[in-house]
Each structure stands twice: as structure tokens, then as C-alpha cells.
Amino acid sequence: MGSVEYKGKASELLIENDIKIGQSINIQTNNGKYSGILLPRYELFDDNHVVMKLRNGYNIGINLTKIRSIEKGSSDSQYGAYIVGKASHNVNQTIGRPNSDQAKVEGTLPKVALISTGGTIGSKIDYRTGGVTSVLSASDLYLSVPEISRYASVDTEVLLNEYSENLRPEHWTLMANKIIEKTSMGIYRGIILSHGTDTMHYSSAALSFALRNIPIPVILTGAQRSSDRPSSDAALNLIGATKFAIESEYSGVFVIMHADASDNLLACHLGTRVRKNHTSSRDAFESIDIKPVALINGENIKMQHNPTLELQRREDANYSSYKTSFDRHVILLKYYPGFEPAIISYLVQSGYKAIIFEGTGLGHVSNECIAQLKQAINSGVMIFMTSQCIWGRVNLNVYDTGRDLLGIGVVPLSDMTPETALVKTMWLLANNQHSGDIKRMMQENMCNEISSISPIQLDKK
């Protein structure tokens, strides 16, 4: 969290009267007298107002010009401390009932590790921006979703506290290493990673490659409604993730989120085949070109038939050495009408080693680009082709443009999603020397990111 102090004139007034955030105050204005607690001021707002929480619970802002006097209130509120983050967490204040048998049961329940990286699943108000930020720790979360304790004994750890849009490939490495560390302890049946939703599918793809052959399931989950609201989807997603972590016969990297707008059904997606397809709805995550690997309805986990997938059973996972580095010199580029071909040379000059195109339709860019692309390839930059259609497979043999692209050495990536293609390239670049190997491996299926058959899908669930 950034600064939550007052600035400018407001700050002067408060210092003059020796008043700090969280203290109870009385303000006399031209029109009335108001008592309450001084709240922090959102950093992005002006310095002409003082914000307070009145006794009735409402927050209001009072313009400095209307304040005749401001003074400390008689009683210092216990709540004030909480606002400035000094209150100790009150463990009794959880919604679960204290369970005296818990300790006894814990020993017999399977163990799961819950690693928190931030995001809406653990967020509450941020006085810096006025929006929500991630501050709840994984252990807070465990306390507020006591149902989890029915299925598993959960060890929690806060690894990061970031919105997912702030995550970088280094963070994927950090996550992967942490998961490897936990896995190698040999005591966990599965690992849950709570994650901001915006880039969760990039992380799930990254972890799929970095944790190839991991012997336990790793489940990413998050929330589309922040966990500070009663309607948050966080609880159900977490409960489902816990159940799957324990009961799944398969290992690998998965994403579990709501399957529809109701709080009943969850979908478990494969880490390399999932995408966030809605800005705000609970069921924003969808499996692309395949069905979700499982649907979770209450106590019932139903594996779905996907003829082309090769899921790995826990016992079959043969651990080798994990490769957890990523090379950032890859760009994901969307082609559009009016696209300026000179951008390609610019990217080559900027040191990019690979370009993932989101081409139109079957994987096309305009013929104006051919010359620039040819130059790029000649100078050693790899050009991969995916489609901005999201669903479906690229095919460069159908039209002339496609054949031209193939001719100059553009590599089509079948039905891989553009995001997964980006991440896979970053991973291969970091762990391989020769571009020939990389090009070959990009077209090979490593983590179910490519399938040879496009199933007829009448119902996307």
C-alpha cells in the first residue's frame, strides 16, 4: 500500500490540530457538528476535503473551507487502529464455529498447500486509490472459508501480494520454485495457488511448462468478485480447488473457477488451454477448443471426456529436472487492418528474439508484411503464427497469403492459444540454445497445448 496520508492544506490542518488517521474527531462546520473517525484520504483525490466515518457508519467528505473547528474526540475508537492496519486479527470473528475436534481431525486429513500471490481473491479497500487491493493473507482466507477444513489440512503461505496485471515472467519463476519446494517436501496431496484473474491463464500456461511432470495437481484459482463482499465467488472456488487437489487422480497445472453465473458448478480447465474471456463475470474463464477437464458440482467431481488430451496420472509423473526460467524477449502482436509493417523491423532492432502473431482467420497478415517478415527471419528472429479468432486452428495452406508466409519461414502453431504460445516461447528461449530446436518444439505437443484433432463441440461446457 502506498501513502494514505493527507496532502497539502488538509495535511496542514490535521498537523496543526495534532490529529491522526484513525482517531475519533469532532468537526464543527458552518452548518453542523459531526463526530466520527478520521479516515485516510484516497491518494488520487484532491487535498480540499477531510474524510470521516460517522457514527452511523457512513463515510462523508467535508470541504476544508466549511470547517470552523476540528478537534480530537473524547474516546479513541478501537476501530481506528484497524483502519491504519495495527489491529491484531481477531480470530474469534470468523464465520465458522469453533471446532474443538479440529486438532484431532487435522492429523488424519490430507494436506494441501495454499500459496497466495494476491488478486481479488484476497482483496479489500485500498485507501491509496479508493479501489480494492490485495491485502488479505492466505491464512485470513482460510479463516474466512472454514469449510475447507472439512476436506484438508491446509498450510498457507503468502508468496506475493500483487494484482495479476503487475506480475512479470520473473514472478512465474518465483511461483514455480515455491511450488517445487513444497512438492519436494512430499507431504502435500496438491497445491493451490490463489492468483489475480487478469493474467491467471498466462501464469497457468507458464507453470504448465515449468512444472512439466510434476507428480501432484497444482491448481490456480481466484475471484471475479472480491472476497470482501458477501457475494464473492472466492469461497466456492477455493473449496472446489481444495477438493480437486485432494481427489484428482491426475497431476499437472489446472485453473478452477465458476462454470456459470450461479454458485453451483465449477469448471476445471487445463493450464495451457484456458483463457479469461469476460471482463467481469464469474464464468469468465473458458477452455479453448476442448471441454474443461472436469466439472465440480458440490461433492461431485466429474471428469469430462476429451479424446485428444493426455492427462498424466499422479503415479506416472516421472520427475526430471524442472526448468523455471523465462526469457522476456518475445512479443505478442495482433495484426489488424492498417498494421504498419515497419513495426516488425523496429521489433527486430529492439532485440526481440521471437514474434507471436495473432493473425486474422486461419493465420494471416497482409502481403505488405512479407518483405519485413522475411528480413526478420533472415536476421534470426522467429515468427510464429496463431489466430486472433481464439477458437480454431491456424492453417497456412488454404490461401495464397498463408502459403507465402509458410514459404518465408513463418511457423504456424496449430490450435495453441496466442497467450500459451507467448509463454511457451519465453520458456523455450530461456532453456534452449538453438532456434531450430525451439521452432520444432513449438510445434510439438508438450503439455496438451496442441491437439491433433478438433473435436465437434456443440456445448462448450
Next chain:
Amino acid sequence: MLTNPLAINLKVGLEIHQQLATGTKLFCQCDCNENEEYTLVLSRSLRPAQSELGIIDPAALFEFKKIQSVKYHAANRTSCLVEADEEPPHHVNRDALESALIFSLALNSDIFDEIHVMRKIVIDGSNTGGFQRTMLISMGGFIEVNGKKTGVQSICLEEDAAKLISDNNNLREYGLDRLGIPLVEIALEPISGTPQEVMQLALGLGRILRASKRVARGIGSIRQDVNISIENGRVVEIKGVQKLEQLVKVIEYEVIRQHGLMIIANILKNERGIAEIRIDNRIVDVTDILRASSSKKILESLKDQNTVYKAIKIEGFAGILGYEPYDKIRLGKELSQIVRFYGIGGIFHSDELPGYGISKEDVDNIGKKLAIRSRADAFIIIGGILANVSSAIESLIQRLEVVLEGVPAETRAATQSGETVYIRPRPGSARMYPETDVAPIKVNNLLLDPLRQKIPRPIEEYITELISNYGLNKKLAEEIFDSQYLNLFGKIVSSTKISPTFIASKLTEDITNLERQGYDSSILTQERLIEIFNELDHGKIAKESVTLLYQMLMNHEIKDLNEFESGIETMTEHQLEEEINGILCKHLDTIREKGMNSMGMLMGRTMAVLRGRSDGQKINAILKRKLEQIVASEKQ
């Protein structure tokens, strides 16, 4: 009323919730209409979340323990992803904000410079998000009614909740169409006075709002909550009073209920010397004892394997649970209402036992199991599914622990008959959380100055205007002003040549009369009423048939005006004359007595027979001609 309200220091604080006449909702662009049917359904569960201050609200916790799952029904146009809690709220509705500011100005209330939208946690399922969005616009000010000033506490702008469709123990169903409709909430300072005075105040406040022409009218568009307290008691919040007559009854009921609870507390403290409520923490299972009882109800309930009966002992309470300080006011009844919220039918208590098929022997066995040693001790039994029984007992104990306080702070609901029933503990300020998805709203003179011109004038001016502009008498002017049809009245008057007095009386007295007879007036939509008066203006309907037409529509005898008019000309002129002759013959006595004044009554009778079979105007003409003939001949 049994008790003088002044003697017990009755204080009543009014809180009205008025729907604003905006076309769209407070935080999205959906229509504010209600649906007749829904096409979409969602199911959700809500859980309490900590407030900004790190506390879980007791009322929220109470609801969470009670409700398992909520189903929401929706239709597009009246609901979108915002109502479904699948998309963040949009900007606050400008029109609604302006209305709230105008009311604040009209009531001299101190408007805040920066308005912060808050989430008021309500997890009974009535809001998909688990909270109601609300913002405090202003505090202070006053309203003057009949020369008496009453202070204003606060004015808020908030979202209406979803519409409860059904409530079946663990499952509640709501319609999303009403969710998010803008309401202004005005809370007045508590006043001491008679229930009638409170009603006058509510009426006065309602009129100020209606005078602005910015509020919705009709059933359900205004709702009163009342905070009622008596000397030494805590404040009880009563929700959902829809009509002013009901308000008086509710206050009268609360006076005796609250005073009754005080009397009970005094007996316990003063006569029995109980300084502290003592409830054995032992909760004993009496299922097996009751299995041997002859109570049909109990035996029936025990067919379900999961049913258990549990009992608790309360020391020194014998005779207290069934004692009636006032008619039908008993502590036992209060406790029954609490357990009902857990899907439990009610309680059995020792004051009413043996009885209900529970024998003396059963009672003795229960007493033994509870280790009751004194005749002064009482016990309570409840039965149901274990989880429900446990939660209910927890709530019972909490309620019993405050019996000595007399009136505990709680939220109750008004019933149609004017009684009140327990809903939940009173929520605290801990249920307020900032709405992080909406930025605070700045209010300055740039915004306020133009609104000052829109402050409604004193009501008397509007009434005088109605009288002078339309020639209405004072009573009719007030009635049309208070009715939901004021705007419609203006529209019809200006678009037709019909007499304003006739229009006003058809829109007020006639409809009210039919409502009193139990007809549903909601079928008379604005559009339909406009159509009726247009047809009337064009001579397609007779003046005398308007009421009949209302009635037939409300009765679902006809679907629309076409059906009413289509029967026309199916009778020949001759048949028509014959029918009318017959009716006139039956009423010769009345005709002799009242002369031409019997026309209205005769038209009614004739239409009752000929409805839909001939043109009202034609009938009217024939009837009038014939009546004139009879009256003339009688004179000779």
C-alpha cells in the same frame, strides 16, 4: 389503546423510503419496470464478510446461519449483469442524485461536500452482492407539518432490494427487476406524540416529495419504517409499513408489546428479585421422552429420522412465559417468532404444559432430565433438524439473556393486520463498507444552484392551484394530489374535453371504491386509463360506463377496450328498446321518487345487463329519452 403513550414516553422516528420517478436504475441503465414473468435464473449463496473496521455485523451473521441458498429470477431490460452482480456498477444516476439533493434543500438539510457510496451489508439474499448501495446525502434540517417542526436526521439515496418471491426455510427466491431502483430514504428525529400525529407527519412528508413531481406513485412506491421506543427500552425498528392506516395500528401494537415486555421485566426484577438471567448451559435431548407422548404433531414430525427435540431450563421463569400483561402479548410468543426463522414451527414451554398431547408424566420426565428442582423454574422445548435446533436455541438464549432489559433492540416487520413480527437483531454501523467500485461524488454550488429553483413550493399552493385551474373542490384536489394519478390527471385534462372534476373523481373515488371491494387496480395502467378517457372523449364509451369498464377489466371479464366495444350493434334497435323497457318497469318506484336523478342508477343497472352487447352511448340516449317520457307522463 390500553396505555397512554405520553405516560410511557413513546418516541417514534419515521423513516420513509420513496421510490424516485427515474426511468432507469441507480447504478445501471435498466428500466425501473416490474416484470410479470422472468426468463433467467441464477442461484447463489452469500457469506458474511468483515466490515472495513474488521467486524462482522451481528445481523449479517444471523442471516448467514439461516439461509443456505438464494435463487434469483430475472429478465433482460429490467436486469443486466450489474443486478446479477456480474459487472461493476456504472455511474450514479444523475437524475436520482438531483432529486435527493432537491429534497435535502427543501428540508433545509446540510448537504455533504463529498458523497461516498457505501455498501450496507444485507445478506438475507435481497441483494445479489450481499449489500445495498447507499449514500448519505445530508444530515439535519426540519420539516414543518400543521405548524409543527420536526427535525430531519438524515437523507440518503439508495438502491431498492430485490423482490421476494418465495421464502421456503433454506431457499429464498427473488426477482431482480426491483433491485437497483433508486429510493430516497428520509429519517426524521423521533417525536413524542399520538400515532395519529405520526401519521399526519408521514402524510406531510409524503406530500412534499410528491409536490416535486420527481417521485414514483402507486402501491409500494413509498414505504415507511418506524423506530419505536418507550421509556427505558431500546429502539425497535419496524420495517415495511406500506399504508398510513397500517402505521397507526403498528404503533399502537408496539406500545402495548413494548410496555408488556417492560411489565414482565419489572415482575422478574422487583417481584421475583431476579438480578441476572440464569440458563443452564446444558441443552438436553428430550426426543425419546416426546416419542412416548400422544401429540400428533410431535409424532408426525418424528417420522423424519433427522428430527430432534431439545429443551433448556430457565431459572425462576415459571409463569412468565405464558403471562399476558396485555391481550396476546406474551414472552412465549416473542420466543416462538425467533425460532420460526430457523424453520421451526414454534416452542413448547412449561407454562402451557401439560397440554398439546404432552402429559404430566412427560413433563415430569423432562423436568428430571433438566434437573429442575424448583417449581419456580421454567423450560422450553423446540424440535426440528439438529442444525436448525442448535442455531435456534442459540438465538433463544441470546434473547432470554436480555429479558431483564425489557425491550431489546431488534428489527421487526409490520404485518398486514398491523402487528409486528421479529426479523433479526438490529444491525450495527459495522455493516457499512465503502463501495470501492464507485468514486466519491463532489457536490458544489455549480451542481446545487440550478437545483434550488426546483425546490417544491408549499403543498397548499399546489392544492389551491388545482382548485383554481381545474375547478375541483378542495377534497377532490387533495385526493388527486395524494393519488398516484396526479400527472396522468394533467395529461388527460389537457388532451381531452372531458370535465376535470369528472376525470379526477373517476381517478380517485371510483378506483378507491373498487379497491375497497377487493379489486386489483394494478390492471389500470397509465396507458389503459389514457385510452379509456380518449375513447370517452370520442364518444365511443358513455360516461356512465367508465366504472363498469374498470370493474370488467379488473375482473378479467374483458381483456381490453376492444372487447368492451365489440359487443356493440349485436342487438337490433328493437331488442335494445325492449330490454330497456323491461328494466325501467322494474324500477318505476325509484323513478317516481327521484325523477331524472335516477338516471345514474338506471344506467348502471342497464349496463349490468347489456354490457358489451350495445354501445353505451346509444343505450344512454335511449334510456334518457325513455326516462324523460316516463317522468313527463308521471307529472301529468
